[in-house]
Amino acid sequence: MKLGLIATIAYSINVAYCASMGDEQLSWNDAPEGIKKGIEAGVEFHLNNPDTTPEQSHEEWLKDKEQNGWVYGETKDLANKTHPNILPYDQLPPEQRAKDHLFKAVINLIKDLPDPDEYLELSAQLVKLQKQILDNQKSTTVLTQKQAVGVGVRYIHKTRERFQDHLYGTGLTFERGVTVILPEAIALKFLSHTEFERVDANTEVAFVQDRVIEDLAKKQKEERQQEDKIFDEIEAIKGMRTKNSVKEYIKARYNQDIQENLKLDELQAIAIEKVHSFGVV
Incomplete structure (x- = not known):
C-alpha cells in the first residue's frame, strides 16, 4: 500500500x-x-x-x-x-x-495490503492475459482442424540449413528441402519470400499440422513462463520493506546507484520499471 x-x-x-x-x-x-x-x-x-x-x-x-x-x-x-x-x-x-x-x-x-490502484492495474493485466489466451486458443483450434489438402511450403535457401520464423509469430522452424503443410493464410506469408517455394500438398507431405500445433504450444508456454517470472519479481520488489534493500537490488541487478533521497514506494517504482524495461536479470 x-x-x-x-x-x-x-x-x-x-x-x-x-x-x-x-x-x-x-x-x-x-x-x-x-x-x-x-x-x-x-x-x-x-x-x-x-x-x-x-x-x-x-x-x-x-x-x-x-x-x-x-x-x-x-x-x-x-x-x-x-x-x-x-x-x-x-x-x-x-x-x-x-x-x-x-x-x-x-x-x-x-502496510502489506495492495493499493486500490494496484487492484485496477492487476485487473486490467488479467483481462489482457485472458484475451491473449483466448486468441491463442482460437489460433490453435484452426490448426487442429486437419484438412485433406493444405498448402505445401519448402525452404530452399542455398546456404542456410534451417530457418526459424520470428517475423510472423508462428515460431515454426523449417529445414532446407523439407516440405511443411500449412493453412493457406500462413503459407502465403512465407511464399512471398524467395527462400520458399510452393509444393503440391497432394503429392509431397513431410510434416502435418501436428508439428505446427506443437511449435505454437511451445511458444505460448515460453511466453507464459516469462510473464510469470516478471510477475513474481515485481511481487518480490513490493515485499521489500527498506529503502536500502531496494537500492541494493537495483545496483546488483541493473548496475545503477540511486543517490537521491527517495521514498520507499518511489524506489520500488524505479525497480519495477527496470524489470518491465530490461526483464529479470
Whole structure:
C-alpha cells in the first residue's frame, strides 16, 4: 500500500481516538501540509524500521516537531506551534502514550495490503492475459482442424540449413528441402519470400499440422513462463520493506546507484520499471 494512503488511514484513526476523549482534531483533508508531511515521515520511519517501539516512534515525532519549530505548550496551537505532548515519552499521560501504540499497530496491519490502484492495474493485466489466451486458443483450434489438402511450403535457401520464423509469430522452424503443410493464410506469408517455394500438398507431405500445433504450444508456454517470472519479481520488489534493500537490488541487478533521497514506494517504482524495461536479470 502506498505511503500516503497509510498515512491518511493512521492519521484518521488517531483523529477518531482523540475525539473519543473530547479532543477534536482537523480531518486529513483540512490538516496543514506540515502536519501531513510529519505523519508521512512517521509512517516511512516505521516501514524502514519495523521493530520500532512506541517510545522510539514518539522520539521521531519529537525530532520532527522540534526541527519544524514546535515547542512545549499547555495547549495545541497551530499558529504558535505549541503542543502539550512535546515531552519525553515517560512523562506523557497513558492516553497519549496509547497514540504511539495505535500508530504502530495500524501501520503493521495495513502496510502489506495492495493499493486500490494496484487492484485496477492487476485487473486490467488479467483481462489482457485472458484475451491473449483466448486468441491463442482460437489460433490453435484452426490448426487442429486437419484438412485433406493444405498448402505445401519448402525452404530452399542455398546456404542456410534451417530457418526459424520470428517475423510472423508462428515460431515454426523449417529445414532446407523439407516440405511443411500449412493453412493457406500462413503459407502465403512465407511464399512471398524467395527462400520458399510452393509444393503440391497432394503429392509431397513431410510434416502435418501436428508439428505446427506443437511449435505454437511451445511458444505460448515460453511466453507464459516469462510473464510469470516478471510477475513474481515485481511481487518480490513490493515485499521489500527498506529503502536500502531496494537500492541494493537495483545496483546488483541493473548496475545503477540511486543517490537521491527517495521514498520507499518511489524506489520500488524505479525497480519495477527496470524489470518491465530490461526483464529479470
